[in-house]
Amino acid sequence: MTTSTMDQPFTDTxxxxxxxxxxGPDYVVAVGKVVASHVRNELAGxxxxxxxxxxxxxxPQEKWLACRIAMEEYGHHLKFNRxxxxxxxxxxxxxxxxxxxxFELRTWVEFIVLKAxxxxxxxxxxxxxxQSSYLPLRNLAAKLLPEEKFHVSFGRARTxxxxxxxxxxxxxxxxxxxxxxxxxxxFGRSTSSNNEAFRRWGIKRDTNDGARARFIExxxxxxxxxDLRFPEVAVTWNP
Amino acid sequence: xDGAGLALATGHPPRPPGATSPAAALAAAxxxxxxxxTVNDDGRRADVAxxxxxxxxxxxxxxxxxxxxxxxxxxxxxxGLAAATPVGPVTEALxxxxxxxxxxxxxxxxxxxxxxxxxxxxxxxxxxxxxxRGIELEAALHLAMLLATGPVDDSVAGVARVASGARLWLLxxxxxxxxxxxAADPFACWADLVSYGLWPVGPVGGRLLVAVDGVQAxxxxxx
Numbered sequence: 001m002t003t004s005t006m007d008q009p010f011t012d013t014x015x016x017x018x019x020x021x022x023x024g025p026d027y028v029v030a031v032g033k034v035v036a037s038h039v040r041n042e043l044a045g046x047x048x049x050x051x052x053x054x055x056x057x058x059x060p061q062e063k064w065l066a067c068r069i070a071m072e073e074y075g076h077h078l079k080f081n082r083x084x085x086x087x088x089x090x091x092x093x094x095x096x097x098x099x100x101x102x103f104e105l106r107t108w109v110e111f112i113v114l115k116a117x118x119x120x121x122x123x124x125x126x127x128x129x130x131q132s133s134y135l136p137l138r139n140l141a142a143k144l145l146p147e148e149k150f151h152v153s154f155g156r157a158r159t160x161x162x163x164x165x166x167x168x169x170x171x172x173x174x175x176x177x178x179x180x181x182x183x184x185x186x187f188g189r190s191t192s193s194n195n196e197a198f199r200r201w202g203i204k205r206d207t208n209d210g211a212r213a214r215f216i217e218x219x220x221x222x223x224x225x226x227d228l229r230f231p232e233v234a235v236t237w238n239p
Numbered sequence: 240x241d242g243a244g245l246a247l248a249t250g251h252p253p254r255p256p257g258a259t260s261p262a263a264a265l266a267a268a269x270x271x272x273x274x275x276x277t278v279n280d281d282g283r284r285a286d287v288a289x290x291x292x293x294x295x296x297x298x299x300x301x302x303x304x305x306x307x308x309x310x311x312x313x314x315x316x317x318x319g320l321a322a323a324t325p326v327g328p329v330t331e332a333l334x335x336x337x338x339x340x341x342x343x344x345x346x347x348x349x350x351x352x353x354x355x356x357x358x359x360x361x362x363x364x365x366x367x368x369x370x371x372r373g374i375e376l377e378a379a380l381h382l383a384m385l386l387a388t389g390p391v392d393d394s395v396a397g398v399a400r401v402a403s404g405a406r407l408w409l410l411x412x413x414x415x416x417x418x419x420x421x422a423a424d425p426f427a428c429w430a431d432l433v434s435y436g437l438w439p440v441g442p443v444g445g446r447l448l449v450a451v452d453g454v455q456a457x458x459x460x461x462x
Contacts, residue, residue: 054408055361060345060353061401067411068404071388078385082269150393150400 010202014134017086028087030197031134034204035083036092042077044097045118046070053111062108065154069115072147079144083136103182109162113175115155117219121186123148124215133202156222163226173228180219180231187212190236209235241272253278261290265378271385273306287382291375294420298379301417304434305410306386310455311435321439321449323428325412326355331447335459338402341450344443345401352441359426360412363419376418383414402438402450409433 010027014020020028050070057063084092100118105111126148129141162168188195188208198204206214213235223230240246246253247268258264261277265287268275276286288299303309311317318333336344367376387410391399413430424430432439436455440448451461 055357059350060348060405061342061397063353063357064345064401064404064408065397066404067408068391068400071384071404071407074384075388078269085269154397 009200010133012133012202016136017088020087020134026197027201028089030194030201031137031203032084032087032089033194034129034198035080035087035137036089036095037098038080039077039084039092040095040097041101041122042073042080043093044101045122046073046077048097048101048103049105049111049114049118052105053108056105056108056111058108062158066111069151069154072151076144076147079140083140086136099185100182103179107171107175109159109168109171110175110179112155112158112162113172114179115151116159116222117155117176117179118183118186119148119151119155120219120222121183121215123152124211124218125187128204128206128211131202131205137203160226163228172226176223176228177231180233183215183219184212184233184237185239187215187237190238208237212237240276240278242274242276244278247272247275260374261285262292262375262378265290266374266381268382268385271306271382273303273386275382291379291418292372294418295375295379297417297420298383298414301410301413301430301434302382302386305383309435311432311437315431315435317432317437317449318447320428320432321447324356324439324441325359325425325429326352327425329442329447331442331445334446334448335451335456335461336448337456337461338438338450338452339398341438341440341448342398342401344448345405345440347443348441349443356412356441360408360415363412363415363421367415367418372418376415379414379418380411383410402452405440406433406438409439 014023014027014031020031050066050073053066054063054070057066081092100121103114105114123145126141126145129137130145132138132141159172162172190209192208195204195208199207216233216235220230240253244253245251247270257280258267258277261279264277265275274286276284277290278284286299287302288295291298317335321333322329322331364376367373384407387407388403391403393399409426409429410433413426413433416424416426417430429439432449436451436453438450440450442448451459
């Protein structure tokens with residue numbers, strides 16, 4: 001099968017870059033956009049959030065865990081970059097990282113809430129890739145997910161600790177209020193020709209709104225567990 | 240390229256277009272094996288030491304140990320190396336401990352002392368960048384992280400990650416200082432310990448802690 005439509009989406013698997021190239025430029029462009037986005041965003045996360053957090057950490061263990069997390073995210077960037085190289089994509093870093101990375105990290109509390117919330121968004125996206133038609137991408141997502149899930153659990157555990165201190169609760173709430181709206185565009189526009197192509201080729205299964213809805217449900221549940229107020233947000237996003 | 244002369248990205252002989260400098264080529268390496276080298280369009284090779292310039296030989300020594308999983312050779316004065324901390328000498332007695340005990344003890348690390356280490360760790364970066372050596376610094380740190388960031392077994396809640404993060408944190412400072420070529424490198428002694436697979440924690444509760452695991456823990460009789 002070498003073609004696909006929304007009525008008859010592509011259901012085969014693609015074992016490697018050579019098979020992707022053999023399918024034609026539409027497939028390579030589509031899978032390349034997903035790969036390139038991860039190349040950029042994993043690097044942006046390590047650089048904009050994780051590396052600065054090392055200096056913000058209140059104690060040695062937090063500092064060293066932040067360092068380890070920064071290196072893991074950097075490692076993810078390198079691994080996605082290898083997929084990019086194999087596909088012969090143009091420099092993925094020439095594109096712009098997602099707007100969530102415009103968030104200006106100022107405090108340790110913001111960092112731990114960010115790990116619980118923004119990294120959860122990354123988990124949701126990677127879980128979708130576990131069904132991807134492009135097997136190198138599927139396999140890489142399976143390999144990296146445990147580390148991404150650790151980052152979320154780290155953020156949740158530290159946020160829970162922070163919430164045990166009544167004086168810090170307002171700061172946690174502010175961080176959540178600030179970060180959730182920043183995270184929603186992570187999933188893309190509600191109406192997206194890119195997402196249609198990803199689903200047509202079986203590279204992703206979720207619509208952008210479907211992924212956003214799953215993120216909102218899980219993030220709101222986390223907030224609820226900690227008696228935090230989850231911001232009023234919409235599943236749709238069409239700026 | 241790797242020791243067999245094949246490109247790290249493709250496993251084939253290197254082809255143009257290449258990077259703008261040997262250091263830029265190292266900074267763009269997708270994976271790292273050891274030894275590795277760069278080759279220019281004329282076929283001239285530069286090993287890591289040469290590609291990094293000043294301080295490159297010391298960096299290559301440290302990276303070579305890490306890549307090879309080196310342990311402290313017999314006769315190395317671990318107590319002496321540990322006492323020469325990045326922020327000056329300390330007099331506490333050396334205590335070799337297991338990683339789990341070290342992680343537990345770190346809650347009591349003197350924060351002011353740790354902050355001073357943090358400042359020392361960051362200090363050489365600005366100088367290297369101001370001297371136009373940003374790409375050499377990026378290459379050295381990139382290789383260090385590729386070689387030193389392996390998967391961790393975190394079956395004991397977070398212990399392995401904390402220990403790995405601590406060693407990576409020290410390694411970042413050690414590599415940057417080594418690259419300066421400064422004879423008064425404050426990280427030099429701890430750089431040796433880290434490159435031998437040890438984790439110098441620092442003075443905690445009247446003891447100078449160095450964490451050991453694996454074979455070295457067995458040899459030292461540490462649980």
